[in-house]
Amino acid sequence: MPPDPTPVRNDAPSSARNPGPPLAALAPFLSVLFVALASYLLYYGSRRIENRFLHHSLAASSGLIYFGCIVLGPLYITTASYLRGASPGRRILLASLLPFLWISKDVLVLTASHPFVECLYWYLNPLSAWMVCLVAIEIGVGTLLARYLLKRRGQSLQVISPAPVAAILVGLAVSGAILAWGQGENLFSVYLDGYRLLFGSGL
């Protein structure tokens, strides 16, 4: 078989291949955001239902969907926005936005008890570290998955490349390190030490 004369560019803007309005790349994020918001509202709204079975069923299903949106949303958003021609920067931004909003919600909740500057420190909590690792892994996997799908559709491109593989490996390594070091409790302890260093005892 003669070699493919098409130059291989791993992160070539796929809009060049699949032109469309830039906002089209937002659609995957917006759809996940919509589902997350709807399931969040349904979850809390289900408390008003007197029938326990119905309440529990709705809470379980909406909670599961909400959880799925936050945890698996970045994978879907990366893959789908890549297929719609989003640039690497936009893909990373869109994939990270929902977890960021999720943590921001807790920052807002915390303002009920702490000064705003202290609440901002919540962004650095170990849960965020886990989430950053997870998002990095999903961006890497989503990128490889999108390329694989494009290749199956006949596009000439290399599926495996250093950047997504590095994102996956770094994400796994950091997650593993946190897990190995006291299952995250030690990191949380360091995090609280940091709080005391910056803000005192909280009194």
Place this chain on the structure above:
Amino acid sequence: VTDYAIEFMRQNLAPGQGRARPFCVYLSHRAGHPPFQAPEGIAGLYDDADVEALLPAHVDPWWYGKANRNAFEGVMMGSYYDQYRKYCETLTAMDRDIVRLLEFLDRENLAHNTVVIYMSDNGMQWGTHDRHGIREPYEESIRLPLLIHAPGLVPRPGERRPQMVLNTDIAPTLLEMAGIPILPEMDGQSLVPILRDPDSPGRSSFRLDFWRYFPENTPSYTGVRTGQYKYVEFERGRRPWLFDLVQDPQEQVNLYDTAQGRQILPHLKGMLLNHEQPDSSLGWLSQRP
């Protein structure tokens, strides 16, 4: 830790050391606290237990940590029902250890002259008031069990005492029981008079204080609890609480800014500001629940 406690008592009773020495054991079980790890033989005991009726109806069986407005509401750590079952397992484990301890006292013929005090840390909300934690000043968190076995002091063992007491009372109580002078700067009051006489007067109010604790989302508060009322002022703009604990023991109706509340509030505020005890002439304030 129960094994250590029993061994410690055994050493103090060991022959060859002359007569047995008096001892004081402070035994602090960690049971009833996350991560709820029950020992082998008890872990899994309640796996099939139906705990639904024990928890508030709105508690979600699936997502632990999603109690409304909890700082960790987004953190999902498994089934709430399973967490509650595990919590019950740790309590069962603690109960069995306490039985071992008491059986040791019986076996060694010490029960007749040994004081045993059982008390707990603050209680968890377990979904009541839409809360999961331990820091909100609801009765579930601030009203704790206290059982005292004091042979020779309590005229009719098994009786309940209605007086309000605090954990700061334990130290002066033990000092008085041991015949050691109570330092005037100690915060608490000896419970010995109450143990001896059920009609002995207790405190008619106490002050509640909490300093915000990162990252829990309960603001700092200060308040006062009398026999009938609880008034709490919070930082960060949260609406104060005023509950009539006699009419509303579940603390469902906040009387703050109501006609009834406005009538009671000045005195409660005054008590809070001045740290003063309630006026004994106002019997309705110091009424026992």
